[in-house]
Amino acid sequence: MVALFSPTVFSTKGWLLEEEPLSYDVSSKNSFPYQFYSLQTQIEVEIERSTAPSPDDPAMVKKLSHNASERDRRKKVNNLVSSLRLLLPVEDQTKKMSIPATVSRVLKYIPELQHQM
Template sequence: MLAVSSPLFSPHQWQLEDPISLHHQHNSLFSPFEPSDHSFYLQFPPPPLDPSHDHYPSSAAPSPEAVSNVSKMAKKLSHNASERDRRKKINSLYSSLRALLPSSDQMKKLSNPATISRILSYIPELQQQVEGQMRKKEELMAAMVGQEVKNDEEKKMKSAASSSSSIISASRLSRHEMAIQISTDINGCQRNYLSEILCCLEEEGLLLLNASSFESFDGKVFHNLHLQMGSNCKMEPKVLSNMLLEMFP
């Protein structure tokens, strides 16, 4: 058997290092970072900031000029809206004015100044029409009242004629003369009605010019009176007839 040769490096030939030195080297390599060492910060200054390399959106406030432009635009839009509303209201008022004009004027496309001018000239026309209508109303009312008075007088005359056997009729002969016809029963002549009638006529401003009387076969007496009207006599024939008729039973 071959004898085992000795190794190339004998362990007995290794030089043992100082354990303290090794421990010191180990501590120097793996020792923690000491913050008290400021030389590290002084040797490496911070890099400058370059906004061109900023990939995040900017959160800076808008400039005063941009705010001013936005405010001016908002004011302009508000002014335009107010102006549109104002023009709509004015056009509506002009349309209302045109509706008051006659249909012939409404068919015309009048401008706003022409509408105002036509309205100013149309107001006096309306006033004249209103005054004319008021006059017509007064005339109609007067005619109605006169007709009612006339009807009442006729009713009174009819009722008087039906209740009395006497009939009196007065008529105007001219501007200053009047004639009265009286028809009554002969029994009514027992009272001197004729003298009472003449006295009443004189009080009303009527003077006797001529008188005639005659009697019929059926017991009727007729009197014809021719009278002159004085300047102060204003009585109408029908009113006079009714007044005299009340003197008979």
């Protein structure tokens, strides 16, 4: 009977399988992986520092101002849509509709109100 991993079945092609596998001492700061990690982390920190926008940067001030304006605009639109939603009949207020659904329902409801008058 032939063993599954006999040397005749699988050739090692010159690999030295009897040697101890390489290992790194993680507790030692002089080991290669730690030094590589440390260098990589150091490079990442330096890149972040060089690309991090400062609050005095005109582009950053413009971006923050734009973000604040956009946030205020969305808040106003949401408040107005909520007001429209409250003007709809109670059966349409059972669940919160999306903005397009609310506007669509209001556009259908206005002619209904005009027809009742």
